Amino acid sequence: MKSIPVQSLVDRFQLEVLAGEERLDRSITRSRSHRPGLEFVGYFDFFPMERVQVLGRKEINYLHKQTAEERKLHIGNVVKYHPPCFIVTTNQDGLKYLMKFCQEEGIPLLRTAETTTEFIAKLDAYLIKELAPEISVHGVCLNVSGIGILLRGKSGIGKSETAHTLIRRGHRLVADDIVVLKKLSPHTLLGSHNGVTKEFLALRSIGLVNVVRLYGRKAFQDETRIVLDIELCPWKDQALNNDLELEAKYTEYLGVRIPHIEIQLQPGRDVAGMIEAAANNWYLKQQGYSAAEEFMKRLEGEIRN
Structure with a gap:
């Protein structure tokens, strides 16, 4: 199975590394990204854990509104599956709690200034081509x-x-x-x-x-x-x-x-x-x-x- 390292995304899209810098060698094997909205509310049926997880405004705003205990539960349930990396779009901030979870689990947390829709389109096109048989x-x-x-x-x-x-x-x-x-x-x-x-x-x-x-x-x-x-x-x-x-x-x-x-x-x-x-x-x-x-x-x- 073909794979590419998370580092290739950092280089290709000039992503900012917020956490997990030492694990940029983690492999990506699936050609499309995923937005873990349902997973943050506890629904994990068909969760594509091998995909790059993209966090847009909806996901981050939802996490911001949770209490510390709720965030610990919701984020913890996702990171335990160890996806290749998380990418936050639109330069969203206030991510210290997310950085903590990713650092503890060794999962790269990356950030881009691009909007969610535009970035996912570019990311998926790149992954499809790089991981194609x-x-x-x-x-x-x-x-x-x-x-x-x-x-x-x-x-x-x-x-x-x-x-x-x-x-x-x-x-x-x-x-x-x-x-x-x-x-x-x-x-x-x-x-x-x-x-x-x-x-x-x-x-x-x-x-x-x-x-x-x-x-x-x-x-x-x-x-x-x-x-x-x-x-x-x-x-x-x-x-x-x-x-x-x-x-x-x-x-x-x-x-x-x-x-x-x-x-x-x-x-x-x-x-x-x-x-x-x-x-x-x-x-x-x-x-x-x-x-x-x-x-x-x-x-x-x-x-x-």
């Missing part, structure tokens, strides 16, 4: 006209050279050789680089090139949502299907199904242009348009006339 695959990841594409094929078949042509046409490289895929949701697959290969493209007979140095910042982006899986393969005589609309095929990564297209290679074929066409055609289909359907309607109209 991931795999690495061999290929090239590109953003073509805003469409995320995973380009695959056997070594030496021309993936990087095709990517270079697309970059020269104004599209963007995300990763070459090693593509990191992260599952953000049952329907969302994010493609990124592994850090080491960032901005680099390996071209046979040329060597390693830095696309940002060659073509500027517009030639690269850190990540993209993968919506098309395109495989380059050798030409096979009599194997191409010339139907008006090919039967949909899919490839699955981490349980996420991605439309799959196979492009056969032959001297003279504009592979980069075909990838551009595939990306734009996918976009049109998302808008509800099908070229095959429009063609058939025209054909039926001609027959009736």
